[in-house]
Amino acid sequence: MNLTGSSDLVLSGISKQFAGHRAVHQLDLTVPQGEFFALLGPSGCGKTTTLRMVAGLEEPTAGTISLGDQDITGLRPYKRPVNTVFQNYALFPHLDIFENVAFGLRRRGIKEVRQKVGEMLDLVELGAYGKRKPTQLSGGQQQRVALARALINRPQVLLLDEPLGALDLKLRRQMQIELKRIQTEVGITFVHVTHDQEEAMTMADTIAVMNAGVIEQLGSPAELYDLPATTFVANFLGQSNLVRATILGQADGSVVVDVHGGKITVPVPRCRVTEGDVWMGIRPEKVFLAPAGSEEEAGSNVLRSAVVTDVSYIGVSTQYLAKLPWGQELTVFEQNTGARAALKVGDSVDLHWQPSHTFVLDAAQDALAGVEDIADDAG
Amino acid sequence: MSALVPVPAAGKPERQGRRLTAYLLLLPGGLWLLLFFVVPIVSLLAASLYDPDGSIEAGFSMTWSWHNYVDALADYARPFGRSLWYALLTTAFCLLLGYPLAYAIAFKAGRWKNVMLALVIAPFFTSFLIRTLSWKMLLSDNGFVVDALKAVHILGSDGRLLATTAAVVTGLTYNFLPFMVLPLYASLEKIDHRLIEAGGDLFAGPFTTFRTVTLPLSMPGVVAGTLLTFIPAAGDYINAQLLGTPKQRMIGNDIQRLFAAGAYPTAAALSVTLMAAIVVLVLFYVRRSGTEELV
Incomplete structure (x- = not known):
């Protein structure tokens, strides 16, 4: 992790054009390091496309993305210091929980896998579940595994794509508090995509409200609520x-x-x-x-x-x-x-x-x- | 099921009725299997223990000659081993050719997916025998393939394609390739694309993602495909008959010849041995690949 210099995430002039459809248009956005940032908007507003461009899973039609002093626009996903918590988690069904969480460490050849995975599973309170397969876990537990699998890599930015969407209301409330606690604890920049305004308001320091491929307004939850611009x-x-x-x-x-x-x-x-x-x-x-x-x-x-x-x-x-x-x-x-x-x-x-x-x-x-x-x- | 029937008073006759329906549904298939699977198998097992000195004219008597097995294996160990070896080669080539093909159809074909699948199945519209006969023509000494290969000096002036081990294995590979491709495709196509994205997101390059995510998740297809290729290839005799020489004789050729000649006990003993060998190999293989743990 880059502790000395600033590693703000900066998107400038980002556009994404799919066949006959403009998903994101001329987007400018700065996410300060260490912030819990929410991209909020209805389905089809371009928020997930924006997130996928930061992850490297989509290539922008125009514009640049940089992290700190590094331009990451053309970088392959596996070379970016960015990890994603996927919608519906995308846990590897053939690996147990321990190996799911260890996946990123093993790919980078990092030592002390056992200890690091153990610590991370403890952080998400799943210490005893290492030997289980993802299908043997509840939705909330799978969500926490997905979070641990991404966080263990200490990314400069953690991307969360509708991470709580598949959970029931009560569990979602719990996880909102949990996510906020973990973010504060690890101090990593979180970029969180959601269509649920309450979810965004509860957790985020800053919200960007997106609609039809552009940002309508950006500010703290209280600012947006108190003085909407549109x-x-x-x-x-x-x-x-x-x-x-x-x-x-x-x-x-x-x-x-x-x-x-x-x-x-x-x-x-x-x-x-x-x-x-x-x-x-x-x-x-x-x-x-x-x-x-x-x-x-x-x-x-x-x-x-x-x-x-x-x-x-x-x-x-x-x-x-x-x-x-x-x-x-x-x-x-x-x-x-x-x-x-x-x-x-x-x-x-x-x-x-x-x-x-x-x-x-x-x-x-x-x-x-x-x-x-x-x-x-x-x- | 029975827990879902809530009415206790009227429950008894209804439940009996349901059970009767289940048996009635099982009946036609059960009778068919009894007649055309159980009876022949028992008859085959019995024939393998008949007196080896009998003949069709004089009739066979049941002498419990276990020695038939020892004799058969002693006389036919080489074609037996050759069959398993050819089947193994065929399975390996089918996997090498079939995996990239199935992968391309599942992930890269886009709107051509159905066309490509139809092309994979297309050979089934003509008979196995005719297709193998066409290979015989294609590889024949005066065919254009041999001529062309001779012209560019890949093949010597007296080189042949037909009547070689390569021809037999090529024919087997050609004939059983669809049995490899289809289960592989089915299993690759089911893989959630986000898992592959997750691999990339977690620092695995394209090849590492394939090795650690895609390949393990397609193992059920690999196991099904290799079984569907290996089992019929080990028992095949058409390819060796049409594309090979007696030197490429497979155990199927011998069994067929022995049956035709009326040497029932030896032919039966060889058939049972082949069957047993395949069952043991398959059980061992499935146990080892551990596919039952996969979702």
């Missing part, structure tokens, strides 16, 4: 209410927006565009519902005269749909703190929230971009 990110990462609006002007570092006759304000840094038609966005859990006509905190953004059209009680929270005078229904999540009596279908309500939670996006984008993918994940 409607796709707003919808793919969690849920958003997007309302058609028009910018009226600026005052005191804020943009004033007309939302179907109501006036709300948004801090200038939270606006992607500052004039013309826009999408006004607000996350469902940031909105408060109050019985019609009650007083709000001063400075709040308010939309009045809404009617509750649906109430879903989930236990820790309640999910409301509130219909506004122009017919659009907004989603509101409310914690069941018991501070106020629950609202019923047909109640008249006002919606209010902090200006600093509002965001403004370009109206040229599709308000439903990324929405269906969320429905897919839930299903």
Whole structure:
């Protein structure tokens, strides 16, 4: 492992063209050394192709990939200091667990195989399973073997292709925590491809949201969630209410927006565009519902005269749909703190929230971009 | 199965009915095997112990002459050994030719896969005998192959292709190649391509990946293919008959000649010995290759 110099993974101008189909387009990306980095996007967005290009399993049509000072664009996979945890693990069925994990060490002729494999199996808590064959292990155990088989080589970058996709929900949660722990422990750069936004948010330091072969937005999970740059990110990462609006002007570092006759304000840094038609966005859990006509905190953004059209009680929270005078229904999540009596279908309500939670996006984008993918994940 | 039948009251007659169905389904095949496998085998075993001095005209009497085996082996040890040797050579050549072919069809043929498989099977559309006869013509002393080889001095002026060991082994290899290619293909085609990628990802170059991943995973195909080639090749006599001389005589030729001449006890003793030898070799081979552990 290169401990002295920086060994950031840098992709510049990477494109990948398959017959009649553009999988990745002009991608620029820097993954700092030691980071847990997630490539998040729906299936077919080019994230797996990007990962395979880093692994050397696909050749980019254009662009370069470098690791530290070394250009690895044309390097054969077996010569790259990069290892992969494959989707569905790809464990060698004819070898036992010990030999699966030892495979990379043996190929490089490294000594002390027994000791190193033993340590690695202990790290993934499979010390007693060395003599078993992969088919004799559960899905979660196979996943950990795949991880050990890659990690034992101390790669400069570890690539994980939907590593938890085949596991059930409970096991996936466990493994998320486990993966994060292991990454922190070994300090190797992890590049993790997933379509599961929650998985990406839980583990990654930085997420790049990909769609249709390009990166829509890059940042920490909190940054992306708090201030999405596009409607796709707003919808793919969690849920958003997007309302058609028009910018009226600026005052005191804020943009004033007309939302179907109501006036709300948004801090200038939270606006992607500052004039013309826009999408006004607000996350469902940031909105408060109050019985019609009650007083709000001063400075709040308010939309009045809404009617509750649906109430879903989930236990820790309640999910409301509130219909506004122009017919659009907004989603509101409310914690069941018991501070106020629950609202019923047909109640008249006002919606209010902090200006600093509002965001403004370009109206040229599709308000439903990324929405269906969320429905897919839930299903 | 029975655990899946949940109704205890109505269960008994129904279960009996099912069991009856199973037996009825087994019946035709069972009768066929009894008539055309068990009876002939018993008859063959019996014939191998008949009085060797009998004849078809005078009839054979059962004298439990175990000595038939000793005599047969003493007289026919050479063609016996030659058969196993030719079969081994044939299997080796089939594997050398068949593995790259099956590999190419499985991994590199793309949309030509089905065409290439059809071509592998195509020889079966004519009879084994006719195909071997065509080889006889092809390799004949006046054929264009011999002429061409003589012209470029690969073959001497009095050199021949026909009536040589090479001709017999070539014929055997040609005839049994599909039996090697098809199981190899089936087993290679099943290999998950990601395993090969994983080999590359874990510092194994193309050849090392082949040696450590692809080849071990294709072992079931190798074992099936070598058995399907070795067993019929060891018992074959057509190729030696048509492409060889008495010097290339295989045990099948002798068995056939002895049966035709009415020397039933010796022919039967040789047949049983060949069968036993093959069964022992196969058991040993399968045990050694350890394929039962593969998925």
